[in-house]
Amino acid sequence: MQPLLELIGIDKSFPGVKALNGAALKVYPGKVMALVGENGAGKSTMMKVLTGIYSKDAGAIRYLGKEVVFHGPKNSQEAGIGIIHQELNLIPELTIAENIFLGREFVNRFGKIDWKTMFSESDKLLKRLNLDYDSHQLIAELSIGEQQMVEIAKVLSFESQVIIMDEPTDALTDTETASLFRVIEELKTQGRGIVYISHRLKEIFEICDDVTVFRDGQFIGEKSVNELEEETLIEMMVGRKLEDQYPRIDIPVGEVRLQVENLSGVGVEHANFSLRSGEILGVSGLMGAGRTELMKIIYGASPKKSGDIRLEGKTLSLKTPQDGLNNGIVYISEDRKRDGLVLGMSVKENMSLTALRYFSRAGGNLNHKEEQQTVGDFIRLFNIKTPSMDQIIGNLSGGNQQKVAIARGLMTRPKVLILDEPTRGVDVGAKKEIYQLINQFKKEGLSIILVSSEMPEVIGMSDRILVMHEGHISGEFSAKQATQEVLMAAAVGKSYGSAQELSA
Incomplete structure (x- = not known):
């Protein structure tokens, strides 16, 4: 299958640190590619190189069959690459609708903001995620989990071809997570390619088709989820067997x-x-x-x-x-x-x-x-x-x-x-x-x-x-x-x- 997006041999260094060393990633249409690795493995750096926040030192990015260079998040977003960040990028003092369409507000023929359309379109996006929020609500009134769902709705509004989800369920309830997984399945049927970054291995096996593993800034391997067991995946991530995941010790307690x-x-x-x-x-x-x-x-x-x-x-x-x-x-x-x-x-x-x-x-x-x-x-x-x-x-x-x-x-x-x-x-x-x-x-x-x-x-x-x-x-x-x-x-x-x- 021809990838929608391919990053090949990406290098990126900072003073005293080589963050990426020949890193690679492929994203296929209609499939979810998990990107996993320990903290500091280079996952976030790779996404910042892709979206133009960082310039790469070496390597190439191919998107829709052509080699590309993005000059910032707006540029990559306009090209059809959306990213749901782990860190929320919402303005608390604005409403849900204003946040979703910030900088892309609907305007009428007089050049004024068409509030009715903006709130209506926001409500449609929220309904698509099975959310009963009111798009007139201020972001400040929402919990962290609810804000994360607004971030997801915001990225969906761009109708992106490639969607990067960075720890998307980190602050979600089980119900919200189930809603997100339903949307992911819907996006797959539409031929979208999804990069799913998560430390929750259970989710990797539940929602992802393939896995790419990074370790110390390097590409370790790409595997089908069906080929892997959790222990094997952990070993690929950390470079060793990880015995006794919860090392509880028994000692006499005091007063x-x-x-x-x-x-x-x-x-x-x-x-x-x-x-x-x-x-x-x-x-x-x-x-x-x-x-x-x-x-x-x-x-x-x-x-x-x-x-x-x-x-x-x-x-x-x-x-x-x-x-x-x-x-x-x-x-x-x-x-x-x-x-x-x-x-x-x-x-x-x-x-x-x-x-x-x-x-x-x-x-x-x-x-x-x-x-x-x-x-x-x-x-x-x-x-x-x-x-x-x-x-x-x-x-x-x-x-x-x-x-x-x-x-x-x-x-x-x-x-x-x-x-x-x-x-x-x-x-x-x-x-x-x-x-x-x-x-x-x-x-x-x-x-x-x-x-x-x-x-x-x-x-x-x-x-x-x-x-x-x-x-x-x-x-x-x-x-x-x-x-x-x-x-x-x-x-x-x-x-x-x-x-x-x-x-x-």
């Missing part, structure tokens, strides 16, 4: 450190649980169940309505996240780009930002030597891949950014570490490294809350698991009791049997 009693607040009703030193407490549940809302109350970002939070026997009064930090409670956000990192600042500045008081001398001056030494220690401990600590963090891969976010939290010397979706958008190799770090914190007696929508991750790493449903804790299970069926039953508000029955 109760955190006690939550009858806690209520926005999105949370009457939550009760305890957390011991050296324990990993998993928190599971469907999107919107109240997991993040509960964490925000615990570390002071959201006010409580009633109930108590006690740390080492002391009742806390938490009004702000700074109060949480001051008491030794650290929260690592599920949205590291928006809440966890300052993308224009360096690795060093991001890592030490919340711990500057530990490097302050008398008079308020910083001890820069001590700061640099501590940052350097964390870079080595976390195996953060960066040319230097002065590198702008926005230039790092997702997995390395996440490691910096976690390191920043640990630099404040916490007693309780809350990790909200710590491996979202992180490749299998970096996930394993993060799990090993979590185990190290556990050995050192840190109390850890692991919030995740990935049930295998929660089951694989937790000592105990809480399940939330509609703002309530609907179940609590030991590691031995927990299965995906048990957790899902609790997540939808059904009883799967008592703890006694499960352990019988």
Whole structure:
């Protein structure tokens, strides 16, 4: 089959880094090509070369049978190549319709914007995705998952021949994901070519026809999905066998450190649980169940309505996240780009930002030597891949950014570490490294809350698991009791049997 799009022998270097080295990719009409590899493998760089954000150092791009060079995203978009970015490119203050047709507004014969047509066409696109949003809604009123669906609708509006989807389901609910998969099947029947970039291997096997693997900026191979098993694909990505994906360790837990009693607040009703030193407490549940809302109350970002939070026997009064930090409670956000990192600042500045008081001398001056030494220690401990600590963090891969976010939290010397979706958008190799770090914190007696929508991750790493449903804790299970069926039953508000029955 003749490819719609072919990238051949692409090289791209940055100071101190060869990001792409002879990389190649083919996209076929009516097929979904998965593009996979660890964070830093060169996937995003390849897409930026394709769409003209970066100029290539060597190689060729062939599109619809002709060699082409695109001079920017607008140029490639007009040629029929659409990209749904992992990072949202929407304007919060504008409506859904205004965002979808920004710069391409419908105008009437008087040269004025035809609002009626624009909202009508937007509603058609949303309906095509089985979405019941009102196109008059402001983007700021939507959740991250809903905004991602608007991004998808926006790209569909271009009627592109080639559509690149970069982690499209990262923030979607199961229902939204199912809607997206239906649209992908529809696009395939229309002869469109799709590049599907994802760390979720289950999705690769569910929706993709072929797979292209990158490793360290190089093309490793192209295979039909039917030829592969998950283990083989992982081995191609990381260059080695990856044993024991969830390396949970069993150690004796210590005394109760955190006690939550009858806690209520926005999105949370009457939550009760305890957390011991050296324990990993998993928190599971469907999107919107109240997991993040509960964490925000615990570390002071959201006010409580009633109930108590006690740390080492002391009742806390938490009004702000700074109060949480001051008491030794650290929260690592599920949205590291928006809440966890300052993308224009360096690795060093991001890592030490919340711990500057530990490097302050008398008079308020910083001890820069001590700061640099501590940052350097964390870079080595976390195996953060960066040319230097002065590198702008926005230039790092997702997995390395996440490691910096976690390191920043640990630099404040916490007693309780809350990790909200710590491996979202992180490749299998970096996930394993993060799990090993979590185990190290556990050995050192840190109390850890692991919030995740990935049930295998929660089951694989937790000592105990809480399940939330509609703002309530609907179940609590030991590691031995927990299965995906048990957790899902609790997540939808059904009883799967008592703890006694499960352990019988």
